[in-house]
Amino acid sequence: MGHRKLHAPRHGSLGVRPRKRAEELTPRVKRWPEKSWFDILVERLGNEAASQGVVARPVLLGFPVYKAGMTHAIIVEDRPNTPVTGKEVFTPVTILDAPPIVVLGVRTYIIDEEGYLKTKGEAWRSPYDAIAKAFEELYAGIPLIGISVKDVVRKYLHGLRKVNHGLVKPEPSSEYGFKFVAESSESELRDALSGEIADVRVIASTIPVLSGIGKKKPEIIELKIGGGSIDERLKYAEGILGGYVRASDVFMEGQFVDVIGVTKGKGFQGVVKRFGVKELPRWHKHRKGSRKIGARSPGFGTMSEPPQAGQMGFHRRTEYNKRILKMGLNGLEITIEGGFLHYGLVYGPYIMLKGTVFGPAKRMLILRHPIRPNLRWLPLSGPKIAYLSLESKQGI
Template sequence: MGHRKLASPRRGSAGLRPRKRSSELLPTPRTWPQINSQNPKLLGFVGYKVGMTHVFMIDDWPNSPTNGKEIYMPVTVLEVPPIIPLALRAYAVDGKGEPNVITEYWSPSSLQFLDITRRIHSLSFFLKNDENKKKFEEKFSSKLDLIKSNLDRIVYFRLLVATQPRKIPSLGKKVPDLVEIQIGGGEKKAQLDYALNVLGKEISIRDVFKEGQLIDVIGVTKGKGFAGVIKRYSVVELPRWHKHRKGSRKIGTRGPSLGTPSYTPQPGQLGFHRRTEYNKRIIKIGDDSKEINPAGGFVRYGIVRNTYILLEGSILGSKKRPIFLRDPIRPSYVFESAPKITYINILSQQG
């Protein structure tokens, strides 16, 4: 009589529960890194996934067996047109010990961009009257005074920025994505001056990141709909040559119905989850799209027309999906320069 196995490893990580659909298409970071720079800067950016290709580059990882040699590297292409800061939000600790917005300041220089989003489209019609515009500017000038008077209470500043999907015709949308991006580095007074200086002006990715550095990628994975336990959790299918009155692609008991909740695999939503990928290296930041565009454009995307970046390896999400790029919260290594690229593949991509 054979030995009966009474235990098996857990299928699927319990740290990724609940496996449900993401509440937003472009998630923002829950945690921001602390940087030691004396000059304030934004800690994030937003790009749109284009597709993948490959490059040949000189390996500059220290202690690598191929250090100094030419290696093959798959890369992901992201199109990153400039973003526009619209408003400044100041956060201070409330009575419960949690940071909350104490006020929001809109600069007169950012009012010209109100037409780019439908969320505040009615406000743009209101401000076409010169008298209404004057009242609007007076209202927010008092909010700026409130920020300056409470500078010692403020824990951090964030900018409400808008992307410019109009510059990417292949996306097929005009309404921008609005996200909050935290300001890091420097003192609070320097951060406030930096925010007031960039409101209403375009910020390029070169103002936030540099070639060769590591970043974190935050986004939503590909959605695959409702799936069973075999596909969702890699549960071993029961042998089909026995009689299975309840089916072979199912689990046995679901555990106790009372007491501690069970982590037994069950069918449900697969994909379209919020996820974070850490320490993805920026191989290249380029402005000449001819360097990467294949003949006829990328499959299911089209032609890149704006600034682009090449990220090492693959990233989550489907093509045309907005991706949030953040300064690394736990960098594994700090590179001093970008790698030397010897070849970029621009042949037509299949599939």
């Protein structure tokens, strides 16, 4: 078996062990970038970025979306120094449903004695007005959505109570049948935003009632605010507290983002499908079985390295530097005929990503400003889309 590594490298990365199921569908963002995409453009491109209206400002470093489906497009390649620069090229695209999020709370952090972040304080606001305003400004003119403002708020509060009983309580006498009881006073807000603060984050909630999924239970996530000084971040956080934020307020067309989420589950699989191990013909050396790895030696408490059968898929993963080709407010302009398979229609704001994204339809993903961007090429706008296929994908 000399020089075997040169001809048969190991199957499966050891960097993603253990390959176990994710704890929950809502992914946790383990790290946030030091600079937002806007800060990088201003720092690297200067006046060129300013001429395009790009300014360094406080901004949320992440945004939750729902995967709707895929189609394909013909774009004019704008990458420099390639054989196809300026020519029309084919590319698969992923459509993400991006309904606005509502900022329920603001949380500030300090550095403790051991150098770790410690919660200093937090303040909460009622989401009634934000949800109603978001619906009226983004969805009221769409006849196909078939739902009123009152129904949107009522379904959202009903789902929010299922997620966290401490935020919403039933109140049959109220307009919506529920009451948001976690609202903080003005003094609590001042206490949370004053003093020595090391980090500022918001507690945001999705509004899945406005998506094509049709579910009521929202996801509650914590998003970091980046860009500017701490005082500017605090002022920005106070400004969006109790309001709604669109994807276009967080990202821009042409930029790169990281995608964080949970992959499609495959269940318990063997080594051939799970790791791509080659299945050898049955002969004397392994006459007792095929599609097996043979001896693997005792582990003695260590994590096993040889390929073994086990869980495949439903893992938390991160894909780096996926490019945003287009963003818009009317999802019906990019919805394919008959709707996306296993999803339906995209009614409101959307994001079109170049290439594929892991996970099945309806899976919630978090888009994050790039943590390891390619600094050799920093586009200021998206490419020209010459053609977008809106043909039905049923039966394909």
